[in-house]
Amino acid sequence: xxxxxxxxxxxFWDGPAPAAVAMPGEPGGGLPVLxxxxxxxxESRLEDRAPEDTGGTFTNMPLDAGTRLGFRLAAExxxxxxxxxxxxxxxxxxxxxxxxxxxxxxxxxxxxFVLDDSRLIHDFHRGGRVPPGLRxxxxxxxxxxxxxxxxxxxxxxxxxxxxxxxxxxxxxxxVARYVARAGDGRVVRxxxxxxxxDAGLPQQxxxxxxxAALVAPAAAVELDVLNARLAEHARTLxxxxxxxxxxxxxxxxARPQLSAGACAxxxxxxxxxxxxxxxxxxxxxxxxxxxxxxxxDGSDLEFVVNLGQLKARVIELGDHGSEVPAVQxxxx
Numbered sequence: 533x534x535x536x537x538x539x540x541x542x543x544f545w546d547g548p549a550p551a552a553v554a555m556p557g558e559p560g561g562g563l564p565v566l567x568x569x570x571x572x573x574x575e576s577r578l579e580d581r582a583p584e585d586t587g588g589t590f591t592n593m594p595l596d597a598g599t600r601l602g603f604r605l606a607a608e609x610x611x612x613x614x615x616x617x618x619x620x621x622x623x624x625x626x627x628x629x630x631x632x633x634x635x636x637x638x639x640x641x642x643x644x645f646v647l648d649d650s651r652l653i654h655d656f657h658r659g660g661r662v663p664p665g666l667r668x669x670x671x672x673x674x675x676x677x678x679x680x681x682x683x684x685x686x687x688x689x690x691x692x693x694x695x696x697x698x699x700x701x702x703x704x705x706x707v708a709r710y711v712a713r714a715g716d717g718r719v720v721r722x723x724x725x726x727x728x729x730d731a732g733l734p735q736q737x738x739x740x741x742x743x744a745a746l747v748a749p750a751a752a753v754e755l756d757v758l759n760a761r762l763a764e765h766a767r768t769l770x771x772x773x774x775x776x777x778x779x780x781x782x783x784x785x786a787r788p789q790l791s792a793g794a795c796a797x798x799x800x801x802x803x804x805x806x807x808x809x810x811x812x813x814x815x816x817x818x819x820x821x822x823x824x825x826x827x828x829d830g831s832d833l834e835f836v837v838n839l840g841q842l843k844a845r846v847i848e849l850g851d852h853g854s855e856v857p858a859v860q861x862x863x864x
Contacts, residue, residue, distance in 0.1 A: 536570060536572075537570075537607075537847070538568035538569060538846065538849065539569040539632075540567070540568060540844065540847060541567040541568070541569055541843065542822065542843040543595065544564065545701035545788070549562075549786055550787075550788060550789065564594075564701075565592035566592070566839065568591045569613075570589040570591060571846070572589070595819055596790070596816075599815070601814060601815075602811075602813035603811070603847040603848060603850065603852060604812070604847065604852055605807075605808065605811075605845060607846035610635040610843075610844035611634060611844055611846060612631075612640050613628075613629065613635070613639045613644075614626060614627050614628040614629045615627050615640065615647045615649075616648055616649055617665065618668075618669050619665035619668070620665055620669060621669050621672040623665070624669075629641060639844035653666070656670055656718055657719075657725075669692070670718065671716045672716065672717070673713060674690050674691065674714045674716065674717045674720035675690065675691045675710050675712070675714070675720070676689075676690055676710065676711050676713075676714065676723050676724060676727075677690070677691065677700065677785065678708065678759060678763040679705040679708035680755050680759040681704065681741075681745055682746045682750065682755070682795060683749070684754070685737045685745065686758065686762055687735060687736060688724055688727045689703070689724070689735060700785050701788055701791075702822070703821055704791070704820040705785065706787065706795045707784075707785070707787065708784075709782070709784050710782075710785065711782070712767075713778060713779050714777060720778070723770065723773075723778060726769070726773060731762070731766055739823075739838060742820075742821065743836055743838040746794055746800070746836045747799070747801065747802055748798075748799050749796065750797065751797050791819060792818065793818030794820040794825040794836075800825065800835060801835050801836070802835070803826070803837040803854075804857050807837075807839075807841040807842055807845075811852040811854075812852060812854045813829070813852040813853035813854050814826040814828050814835070814837065814854055815827045821840075822840035822843075823836060828853070829856070830856045831856045
């Protein structure tokens with residue numbers, strides 16, 4: 533992989549959910565990967581490149597405990613990750629950006645943002661029109677959950693049946709409970725909006741806040757008690773609201789074993805370098821969502837590294853290392 537340029541598409545947890553009773557040696561949930569698009573482009577101006585040189589080969593780099601990740605930023609800014617065409621619950625095409633254009637809306641260029649079926653999901657329950665394939669995806673069963681993160685911030689959210697476990701793994705929840713199972717994506721989003729309005733549960737917790745909380749996580753028992761209380765209140769509101777198309781459930785989400793270290797109560801340190809530039813290298817010891825608990829060569833300290841900041845950036849993998857802060861005592 534050395535000297536090859538990759539466009540980072542993010543951290544994905546695509547594996548199966550943990551077994552209810554794991555046997556010794558069994559992984560506690562599917563291991564995450566850093567998904568990399570091999571660009572294979574020439575060192576020439578974009579207009580001089582042949583279409584086939586825009587990339588398309590993907591590499592999934594496993595992020596298990598003990599994985600060493602070394603890289604350098606190979607370009608300034610962020611590049612477009614393309615868009616998705618949804619054809620059904622488990623059928624979608626990832627269409628790469630033909631121009632490798634700069635990202636201007638999150639991780640997309642203007643063109644790919646407009647063409648992306650996923651952007652229409654959030655207005656579907658308000659009567660918004662969607663393509664047939666996206667409608668088929670949205671009409672599958674969905675789950676409503678309440679998730680709590682390392683600092684106690686909590687949210688309400690939804691997950692399709694096929695991504696029931698994986699969505700919470702990718703979000704980096706410390707503890708979560710499912711509170712309802714809906715027959716389709718329209719009903720579940722109506723319920724989600726209701727809990728935001730009546731229970732005061734937001735639908736988003738910022739990635740920066742999740743990373744900051746992992747520097748000094750709250751005690752697991754406190755987070756569990758908080759999540760249980762919020763989930764029970766949500767179920768009570770759902771029961772009072774009534775209606776058709778869903779059933780109330782009481783089911784706990786199973787956190788992946790790889791996240792245990794990152795979520796354990798301890799004092800760490802924020803990674804001191806900007807992931808948008810320079811060279812970096814560290815050993816991953818634990819991972820919560822896309823946020824790593826990492827060790828630097830030559831240091832006994834633990835650092836919290838938000839790998840989500842690499843999304844849409846171009847990197848070259850290699851035997852690189854991160855500079856250890858000159859005065860480590862200043863971090864305490």
